[in-house]
Amino acid sequence: MWGAIEHLGRDGRTRGYLRDAWSPADLELRRWFGQEAARRGLDLREDRNGNLWAWWGDPSVRPGVVTGSHLDSVRQGGAFDGPLGVVSAFAALDLLRARGFRPARPLGIACFTDEEGARFGVPCVGSRLLTGILDPDRARALTDDEGDSLAEVLRAAGRDPGALGRDEETLRHVGVFVELHVEQGKDLIHRDAPVGVASAIWPHGRWRFDFHGQANHAGTTRLADRDDPMLPFARTVLHARQAAERGGVVATFGRTRVSPNNANAIPGLVSAWLDARGGDEEAVRALVAELTEFSGAEVTVESWTPVVDFDAVLRERVVAAAGGAPVLPTGAGHDAGILASAGVPSAMVFVRNPTGISHSPDEHAETADCHAGVTVLAAVLEDLCAS
Numbered sequence: 001m002w003g004a005i006e007h008l009g010r011d012g013r014t015r016g017y018l019r020d021a022w023s024p025a026d027l028e029l030r031r032w033f034g035q036e037a038a039r040r041g042l043d044l045r046e047d048r049n050g051n052l053w054a055w056w057g058d059p060s061v062r063p064g065v066v067t068g069s070h071l072d073s074v075r076q077g078g079a080f081d082g083p084l085g086v087v088s089a090f091a092a093l094d095l096l097r098a099r100g101f102r103p104a105r106p107l108g109i110a111c112f113t114d115e116e117g118a119r120f121g122v123p124c125v126g127s128r129l130l131t132g133i134l135d136p137d138r139a140r141a142l143t144d145d146e147g148d149s150l151a152e153v154l155r156a157a158g159r160d161p162g163a164l165g166r167d168e169e170t171l172r173h174v175g176v177f178v179e180l181h182v183e184q185g186k187d188l189i190h191r192d193a194p195v196g197v198a199s200a201i202w203p204h205g206r207w208r209f210d211f212h213g214q215a216n217h218a219g220t221t222r223l224a225d226r227d228d229p230m231l232p233f234a235r236t237v238l239h240a241r242q243a244a245e246r247g248g249v250v251a252t253f254g255r256t257r258v259s260p261n262n263a264n265a266i267p268g269l270v271s272a273w274l275d276a277r278g279g280d281e282e283a284v285r286a287l288v289a290e291l292t293e294f295s296g297a298e299v300t301v302e303s304w305t306p307v308v309d310f311d312a313v314l315r316e317r318v319v320a321a322a323g324g325a326p327v328l329p330t331g332a333g334h335d336a337g338i339l340a341s342a343g344v345p346s347a348m349v350f351v352r353n354p355t356g357i358s359h360s361p362d363e364h365a366e367t368a369d370c371h372a373g374v375t376v377l378a379a380v381l382e383d384l385c386a387s
């Protein structure tokens, strides 16, 4: 399976992945998902929001046990964030079938659309729409860097943007969701364990800071006459770091848009995206309030995800099926968190990442650890599908 997808959307220069939602690479990956489902005789469905579901058994008879993840990437992302969960889902199903296991409940493999929000800014668009957490009107109006709206992009991909929105029928099919994911930190290295289980997802969000100024000539405008928005932006970046250290949270400006973006012009507008997260929601909110005040920028919230505490009973079952794997919280967002916050019992299995690096071409997982992940996932699915 890795051999079939490793070249899709890969930048030959950096080896990083460019798998924006609904891009040609993403469409190829979705086709690949359909082929893998067909090869196994699974029933493939695409829901109203573009999420893919491959079913072994009929979930309209009885809600199923679902596993899977996403196939889109951040820009210049790694190979494992998302695809490891999808590949492992198919591999775990193969393992169960090879053992002659017959599930008592339908077993589904999901591929959520636009988990990263790399193109339209809002993460987990597919699961947020499915659960009704994201308003379909807002989703349709989201635009990418080319100014194309999600509605236009969906129409060009042959989908009906008018169909977006909470999908009761699809939700009824999902009795429980387990997402396997590459770890995006170093906890499992420190614990010397190939596999872990998630306890919680930190509250997190994205805010756009627009710093307005006056575009002007870089050579002829005296310093005293400038209204340069790069200066408050630079001060805000430094202040964010100090405030994060003080508040015990993390804060990142990882994306900027400078207008007009000329080396020889003072910018007229600097837009910068703050990503802020932490174990304590109040501390995250306090940091954003402090930066809003300090920056003098016009601040727009683009997404907010409250803390997710995964279902404790399900988590203990997953830990037991995993042979007592360590339990850890994460600062990364996932579709499993969105489903959990909408009331779907959900759990996550993490596979060790030898450097902890993620959202980078350097993201990695050793094959032996990936196999351990598949073994654990198969045991979890076997347990959940047994009756």
Ligand code: GLV
Residues within 6 Å of the ligand: 116, 123, 331, 332, 333, 334
């Ligand atoms: C998703 O990977 C995130 O940004 O947390």
Ligand code: MN
Residues within 6 Å of the ligand: 074, 081, 116, 359
């Ligand atoms: Mn990611």
Ligand code: MN
Residues within 6 Å of the ligand: 070, 081, 082, 115, 181, 334
């Ligand atoms: Mn992911």
